[in-house]
Amino acid sequence: MAVRTTPLQRANALAGRGVQGLYALVMNAVGFVVEPIQRVIGQRNMAYLFLLPNLLVFGIFILFPMALNVYFAMTSGTALYPQDRNFVGMANFERLYTCTDYANPNTCLEDRFWRAARNTGVFVAFQVSGMVAISLLTAMVLNRKIRGLGFFRSVFFYPVLLSPVVVALIWKWILQRDGVLNAILISFGQDPINFLLNGTWAMTWVIIVSIWANMGFYTLILLAGLQSIPVELYDAGAIDGTSTLQSFRHITMPLLMPTMMVVLVLSLIRAVQMFDEVFVLTGGGPGSATMLLVQYIYATGFGTQNPRFGMAAAASVTLGAVLLVATLLQLRIGRGSERHLA
Amino acid sequence: MSPRFSLAALFTAALLLGTAFSQVELRMTWYDDGNEGQVMRELLDRFEAENPDVRIVMDTVPYSSGILQSLPLQLASGDAADMVRVTNLGGLSEYWLDMSPHLSDPDYWETNFGPFLDWMRPAGSTAIPGFMTQLTVTGPFINRTLFDQAGIDVPTGDTTWQEWAEVTRAVADATGTPFAMVMDRTGHRLAGPAISQGASFFGEDGHATIDDEGMRTMMQLMIDWHADGTMHPDTWIGSAGTYVAGNEFFINAQVVLYMSGSWQVGQFANLIGDAFDWEVIPNPCGPMACTGMPGGAGVVGVANTDHPAEVARVMEFLTQEDVMAEFYGRTLFIPGHLGLAESGIDFQTDVDAARDALSVFASEVPRLDPTAYAMQAYPFNFVVFDSIRDRLTQAFVGELTLDEVLERAQADIDEVLREQGIR
Numbered sequence: 001m002a003v004r005t006t007p008l009q010r011a012n013a014l015a016g017r018g019v020q021g022l023y024a025l026v027m028n029a030v031g032f033v034v035e036p037i038q039r040v041i042g043q044r045n046m047a048y049l050f051l052l053p054n055l056l057v058f059g060i061f062i063l064f065p066m067a068l069n070v071y072f073a074m075t076s077g078t079a080l081y082p083q084d085r086n087f088v089g090m091a092n093f094e095r096l097y098t099c100t101d102y103a104n105p106n107t108c109l110e111d112r113f114w115r116a117a118r119n120t121g122v123f124v125a126f127q128v129s130g131m132v133a134i135s136l137l138t139a140m141v142l143n144r145k146i147r148g149l150g151f152f153r154s155v156f157f158y159p160v161l162l163s164p165v166v167v168a169l170i171w172k173w174i175l176q177r178d179g180v181l182n183a184i185l186i187s188f189g190q191d192p193i194n195f196l197l198n199g200t201w202a203m204t205w206v207i208i209v210s211i212w213a214n215m216g217f218y219t220l221i222l223l224a225g226l227q228s229i230p231v232e233l234y235d236a237g238a239i240d241g242t243s244t245l246q247s248f249r250h251i252t253m254p255l256l257m258p259t260m261m262v263v264l265v266l267s268l269i270r271a272v273q274m275f276d277e278v279f280v281l282t283g284g285g286p287g288s289a290t291m292l293l294v295q296y297i298y299a300t301g302f303g304t305q306n307p308r309f310g311m312a313a314a315a316s317v318t319l320g321a322v323l324l325v326a327t328l329l330q331l332r333i334g335r336g337s338e339r340h341l342a
Numbered sequence: 343m344s345p346r347f348s349l350a351a352l353f354t355a356a357l358l359l360g361t362a363f364s365q366v367e368l369r370m371t372w373y374d375d376g377n378e379g380q381v382m383r384e385l386l387d388r389f390e391a392e393n394p395d396v397r398i399v400m401d402t403v404p405y406s407s408g409i410l411q412s413l414p415l416q417l418a419s420g421d422a423a424d425m426v427r428v429t430n431l432g433g434l435s436e437y438w439l440d441m442s443p444h445l446s447d448p449d450y451w452e453t454n455f456g457p458f459l460d461w462m463r464p465a466g467s468t469a470i471p472g473f474m475t476q477l478t479v480t481g482p483f484i485n486r487t488l489f490d491q492a493g494i495d496v497p498t499g500d501t502t503w504q505e506w507a508e509v510t511r512a513v514a515d516a517t518g519t520p521f522a523m524v525m526d527r528t529g530h531r532l533a534g535p536a537i538s539q540g541a542s543f544f545g546e547d548g549h550a551t552i553d554d555e556g557m558r559t560m561m562q563l564m565i566d567w568h569a570d571g572t573m574h575p576d577t578w579i580g581s582a583g584t585y586v587a588g589n590e591f592f593i594n595a596q597v598v599l600y601m602s603g604s605w606q607v608g609q610f611a612n613l614i615g616d617a618f619d620w621e622v623i624p625n626p627c628g629p630m631a632c633t634g635m636p637g638g639a640g641v642v643g644v645a646n647t648d649h650p651a652e653v654a655r656v657m658e659f660l661t662q663e664d665v666m667a668e669f670y671g672r673t674l675f676i677p678g679h680l681g682l683a684e685s686g687i688d689f690q691t692d693v694d695a696a697r698d699a700l701s702v703f704a705s706e707v708p709r710l711d712p713t714a715y716a717m718q719a720y721p722f723n724f725v726v727f728d729s730i731r732d733r734l735t736q737a738f739v740g741e742l743t744l745d746e747v748l749e750r751a752q753a754d755i756d757e758v759l760r761e762q763g764i765r
């Protein structure tokens with residue numbers, strides 16, 4: 001008995017044959033190129049061939065500039081092109097690290113670098129710990145069955161979608177001398193506060209603003225981590241009579257640790273690299289109270305009529321090294337805790 | 343369509359296409375203080391009408407980020423426009439084009455721009471890189487209406503900065519004005535008052551040395567004025583590492599006195615007009631002088647241009663006496679053309695305050711101290727000004743003492759001079 005097909009089925013079959021034909025054509029073309037190469041270099045080495053395009057892009061746009069930066073760190077002068085610069089060896093690093101008392105930037109030759117380093121240390125310590133704590137707390141709240149869950153998730157994530165410049169400008173309007181916050185203080189009969197003209201206040205607000213702007217992203221990651229923890233473990237814990245705090249300590253935290261490590265590494269790198277929001281909000285001031293390392297590098301190498309590319313490069317090499325060590329350390333600690341858990 | 347019409351259309355299209363292909367596009371990096379961008383554009387349109395083979399695109403950028411920060415890098419990398427408007431005429435002079443071989447009458451330039459050409463030439467050079475869009479003189483503006491409201495007379499004669507601080511504080515107190523004074527956040531604005539106090543700026547080797555009694559006195563005054571709330575803190579303390587103008591505080595009557603310069607006149611004529619009475623006062627005195635700082639902005643050709651001859655053509659058009667007179671007259675800029683300075687400019691404004699202000703600034707020129715001129719011509723003056731600005735701000739917030747400010751600022755200057763292979 002002949003099977004009757006509808007026009008739609010016929011069209012689908014035709015499209016299917018077309019796609020198959022196209023696929024065969026493409027694969028034949030690829031095979032035409034790849035097979036002879038495979039015969040020459042062997043199947044095992046084909047992986048390197050496929051990695052080559054990506055490695056080339058990575059090499060040209062990441063590794064080569066990094067190597068160039070290291071070379072710049074060992075040169076001086078105002079010329080932009082490497083061949084025109086004077087090679088000075090480690091002189092820039094020597095100048096950068098010359099201090100009689102590292103705790104007091106005023107005793108260092110490059111005092112602004114050390115002020116920026118100290119500011120970055122303070123910023124990273126408070127911002128990362130604050131960010132992780134608040135993100136975790138928010139994720140735990142959002143992990144519960146509360147009314148308007150979707151709305152709250154959107155609300156917390158919304159600042160992540162904003163440009164850092166927009167975030168900083170909004171907060172500047174809030175915090176400046178005649179800004180919204182001071183208007184509120186005055187309406188309650190309080191004296192206005194120069195939030196951005198006092199070093200301590202400025203750093204505090206820089207940390208708060210950066211947490212506000214970025215916590216949505218980390219909340220989302222932690223929320224995914226929380227949702228991957230099997231509910232049965234909590235049920236079993238409840239049967240054993242564990243308290244909320246005990247379940248958090250002995251179930252949630254250990255199982256969330258891999259996600260926490262991701263959040264910690266990402267937030268640490270982002271915090272050390274912080275530039276845009278702080279630059280727009282305070283410009284690094286008052287004085288140098290909120291100048292972070294990346295801004296120091298920018299100001300030394302680019303934000304001046306007489307750029308010191310060598311010194312800026314030396315500072316960025318130092319920053320890169322510190323970041324690398326911190327990240328490796330975090331990963332090691334993370335792996336240690338994962339092994340402990342296993 | 344008739345064959346004749348088709349042929350004509352084809353011919354016209356071919357002509358237009360040919361013109362487009364042969365047209366040279368020049369770019370000019372520009373910044374605005376007032377209406378000068380608009381005036382320049384109209385002049386360039388006129389040039390383009392007379393010279394259809396050249397098209398000029400103006401890239402208007404912010405002064406601080408575009409001119410002070412990005413332009414030096416663009417110049418160093420060879421990516422700058424064909425012509426640029428700058429204030430750092432000497433410090434970047436290695437990048438300027440010598441237009442002499444392309445100018446029909448180089449003597450005209452030497453005669454009318456001679457002294458200013460030295461500001462934009464490398465030492466010992468006879469190059470002709472560009473022309474001055476304006477000469478500037480720094481000096482204080484005051485809000486006379488606030489004086490009237492306070493019932494306090496505006497001081498006259500040779501008064502000191504300390505006296506002005508006192509009287510403006512009294513006016514601010516009487517009128518409820520938030521702050522007595524504001525100064526643009528730049529060492530250039532501070533330099534005039536510092537020279538008046540006796541700052542000499544130069545060491546025996548002819549390069550910048552800043553630690554002397556005059557500089558100390560002026561810096562201490564600034565520290566005191568920021569500490570006691572005389573100075574509006576938002577310009578100096580509220581920023582870091584960059585130039586900030588205090589003009590908005592003056593325009594909004596938030597201060598009694600504003601230390602800035604002649605380039606603000608056009609903007610104030612437009613934005614303040616007769617909303618309140620404003621005027622320029624002669625630069626207050628110190629023990630050594632009563633000086634502001636000369637300065638100015640110029641349009642210069644960039645050596646890296648592919649079209650030096652066309653750049654020179656544009657420059658020759660813009661520097662014709664009638665064109666320059668129109669530019670200065672409409673922008674309310676003090677002329678940087680000696681012939682026009684002598685014959686006078688018909689400033690096109692209905693605002694009497696603007697005319698009076700320009701007249702006061704003009705009368706300040708003979709009072710400018712030789713050190714002020716020397717500092718303006720010094721190729722590394724921006725290093726000195728920037729360093730003073732940033733280090734002094736650190737003293738305002740307690741990060742450095744006055745001694746440390748001077749020590750650090752000098753070290754900054756020495757380091758840059760060392761990188762340049764000078765010290």
